Amino acid sequence: MSATRYTYLGPEGTFTEAALRTLPEAATRELVPMVSVPAALDAVRNGEAAAALVPIENSVEGGVTATVDELASGEPLMIYREVLLPISFALLVRPGTKLSDVKTVTGHPVAQPQVRNWLRSHLPDAVWESAASNADGARLVQEGRFDAAFAGEFAAATYGLEALVTEIHDAQNAETRFVLVGRPARPAAPTGADKTSVVIWQRDDHPGALLELLQEFAVRGVNLMLLQSRPTGAGIGNYCFAIDAEGHISDRRVGEALMGLKRICPKVRFLGSYPQAGVAAPRRGRRTLRPGTSDAEFVDAAEWLARCQDGRA
Amino acid sequence: MSATRYTYLGPEGTFTEAALRTLPEAATRELVPMVSVPAALDAVRNGEAAAALVPIENSVEGGVTATVDELASGEPLMIYREVLLPISFALLVRPGTKLSDVKTVTGHPVAQPQVRNWLRSHLPDAVWESAASNADGARLVQEGRFDAAFAGEFAAATYGLEALVTEIHDAQNAETRFVLVGRPARPAAPTGADKTSVVIWQRDDHPGALLELLQEFAVRGVNLMLLQSRPTGAGIGNYCFAIDAEGHISDRRVGEALMGLKRICPKVRFLGSYPQAGVAAPRRGRRTLRPGTSDAEFVDAAEWLARCQDGRA
Amino acid sequence: MSATRYTYLGPEGTFTEAALRTLPEAATRELVPMVSVPAALDAVRNGEAAAALVPIENSVEGGVTATVDELASGEPLMIYREVLLPISFALLVRPGTKLSDVKTVTGHPVAQPQVRNWLRSHLPDAVWESAASNADGARLVQEGRFDAAFAGEFAAATYGLEALVTEIHDAQNAETRFVLVGRPARPAAPTGADKTSVVIWQRDDHPGALLELLQEFAVRGVNLMLLQSRPTGAGIGNYCFAIDAEGHISDRRVGEALMGLKRICPKVRFLGSYPQAGVAAPRRGRRTLRPGTSDAEFVDAAEWLARCQDGRA
Amino acid sequence: MSATRYTYLGPEGTFTEAALRTLPEAATRELVPMVSVPAALDAVRNGEAAAALVPIENSVEGGVTATVDELASGEPLMIYREVLLPISFALLVRPGTKLSDVKTVTGHPVAQPQVRNWLRSHLPDAVWESAASNADGARLVQEGRFDAAFAGEFAAATYGLEALVTEIHDAQNAETRFVLVGRPARPAAPTGADKTSVVIWQRDDHPGALLELLQEFAVRGVNLMLLQSRPTGAGIGNYCFAIDAEGHISDRRVGEALMGLKRICPKVRFLGSYPQAGVAAPRRGRRTLRPGTSDAEFVDAAEWLARCQDGRA
16 A cells, blocks of 8 residues: 555546645645546555545536445445535637637536536537546647637646636536545544534335434434435435535534434444535634534533432432 | 331322332331321431332323422432322222212212212212312211212221222223332332333423424434423423333433433433333333334444444444 | 303302403403302303303413313313413401411412412411312401411402402412313404414324324424323323414414324314413514414415416426 | 427437337337437427436436436426336347457446446456447447447347347346426326425525425325435535425325425425336225325315314314
């Protein structure tokens, strides 16, 4: 294994690489692009890399199912960090190309719905053809196969292109969430604004019991930040749920909720507790908990129970 | 204090005494009748008695509010046993009295609704006047003040009377539940069919939150056997709740529910865990729990949580 | 039947009479004291009276079970009004009696716990003996059987007594709630601050399902103001629930909740919708409903559903 | 508009076409393949086609987000039918090709994870390259670009190929669910085994309230068959939910649940009520409802409420 190597969903010049470079430790790691999410994660599983950065959710396209499914199955992995990256595209062209010269455009299929309106307004006659990735599209422009590619502005230099237009995004606030994944280890200490990820499976003989699962969180005052259903592979109608809950596994309310799920679900996979991205340091630890759900209140209640059991209440 | 003295709601010859005598240890205790529930309980509080037997609930008349209110306030007490006694009345008369001789009848006010139909059928013209207790009614018959008294058949001997009619009860299955109350101490070990009693108070600023309290039990699969609202004394609309839940405080599901209540209620008073009356020994421990709520499952889940927190899940 | 006759729990001079006289229409009715709650209500059932005023709840003693049980069983009756009366006692004596002359005191058993502390401070050596009612106690003082009686100050005149001390009440805010009961008819129109009373029975085979009943209210945003369990008479462990909910049966959220209960309970008895006592006119109709529970929102949703069913949504 | 034209996700020879041909009316319609789900649905929106058949969910890959998102936004459409198709691949080759001749294989990217294990066992050295669709892969084999393509066996004839191996599928029970979508109209009559689809949006100021939405179904005994979260486009953390519930909009329990959602959600889009696929005719109408949720019980409760409101209960 290489403690200094991080893989990521490549190729170079993608938004994933840009996201990875926002992590301070990236400067001292060997960053290795991989051809797919499974490949990036398998490198972690088999010890060739210490961690992998992969996209997990896009505010326009939704969950990245390859990532969710890889985390839910196979050799266990854990999430240690998340990165939120605003997504805005640049139209990359060979130097000297003018907008009126652009007859063909390319980009990752996921990019298309995010620039569709812009294309309709500014290049109504341009023909779109998909590329394997945004960076790959840039490479194809470099090679002369297309006149322009939608990609991150940071990809221009890599491929000797220039950004003819920047800040292209049909949807306001478009962003992608990436996670840094490693082999299971003790989660980082709580920061006061954390997130806990799990995947839970329902009992087969118990359809429609999603409500029961959610009550395990609700009764302990734990907010859900994301719930995503995924097929279990056992046929239409059989789902597991990938859930992000607010708080850290070392928070008593979160731990008790997880134990509750563990008891009623045939399978629960803990995917990690890690700092919420996008919460400024001063606001960490300032969140108002529902009364009765702080660690101090849990400890008080446990002491009271012990006194009752001893006849000293 | 006297470890050998038990008080009970007197006078002698009441159903409470009969209930007390069903307890094996009653044979070796000094049994002292008291004039009221508060008096019986105060003798325990101030150390003059080791325990007191008092009625807490009647299947016809409902909760015995004096008992519930005494347990909910003042110096803490705990319930160690419950006794269920079928209630059926005998018509006690002076020897030689015939039914046609009975012109006046007496008994405790609570007895009246339980024999009303019988009176209408068999003694439609008899005049009823209440006595302070059923036993007191028997004494008044002995003294010649009334022709007959409704009381337990066992009271006849005490007052030199005979039971002219027995098994009188308008309601089928009429029974009274009594509790044996002592000073706080470690509850008896679980028997496999136990009951846990608490009184809980709601937050003042949180009307209508009874549902929230009950969910603390429901989410852990703890059944409620009794819920009784009592005024807190702060004016109409302010209530506390006396609750009997199935299970023992040493059952993990019960303990966790109690801690949940402790966290969200301004005040919780634990009143004890004790064997359910009326469950035959072979059936103890045979109850089917909701999946995921056994102690073993709680322990497994706690171990799993510890492994997750250590990065070994 | 007599449309002009109102019965009440007598005798004359009780708090019930005082409560009845707060109703404007009492001035034009014949007010008839009855010996018991059942007697007062039976007079309504058999047409001898148009309505009866009876106590239903006391902030110190709790529910008046005779009233609750009478409303829950027998020929149906309905509540049309409620009256809240602050309870404070006067010490009534024969003219000229001084406090130091008082050796014996009387009053209704329910009065005793409400004046116990006062007695301990001011008349520690006085002997208490209960009377059948507060008014009856006053009569016994008039007859010379006791030196003083606790009763409403308004009872003094009736019995030729004087109030030696007034405003006696151990508990702050002590009050009693009375209800005006008549035969079933269309409830009065909503006032903007109403209350709906029902009694509901649980399915025998479904213990512990109280939560389910309460969710019928909660999901429609209907607050509960009172929940009181009463035995069904089928033995310990079998209860029905007398519930007061906020709102009027003609409020859509209340109606839908009642229908929900009707579907899942073997028996529901509607006891009326009537103005909440103690809410000043300007505040009526100003209560903030939970979003989505106003009549207008119910109507909008019904219209939307109809459009969906017609393919016009 | 053309009442006789149905579009589908093309090209010819895909599983979507096979699913469409299972519908009896397909025999009398003009079936037009389209290049994308949006294109197939837009043809319906603008009147060029009466309906479109598109995939909505795959038991291995999960929800088809393009379809879900198209149904959730834009000009309203409704689902009228669903089709379940078992997915099993054939390995299509030019006539005469032997397994040992196969060096290159192609197919839709979604096919790859479903045949990965088979490939590893039977063609470990073959090189995979993705095609735009399974049918397109078959065409490329016909043209000699690849040695073999994974596609439905039914595609062989169209492209002059033969099925060298059939029934290839790594996952047991792999199936895809398709929906027949048209412009909004009155839903078909209930069949006794129906499904209702909606998309619901949460209030912005109300995170973590998914539980509340699900309770609108649960309290009326409506089972959920699918819950899928989708981004609203307003940034990470903002979701809407595509839900399939058991039952028909004309079932009272379903209608009341939908009205409940309509009241508490800022937006609800009704996507149709239609027969559940895969339920044999004799079992239709035989499902055991939760007690209290049948139409008859809803009607009874409504009549009871009307009687209460009229004073005739």
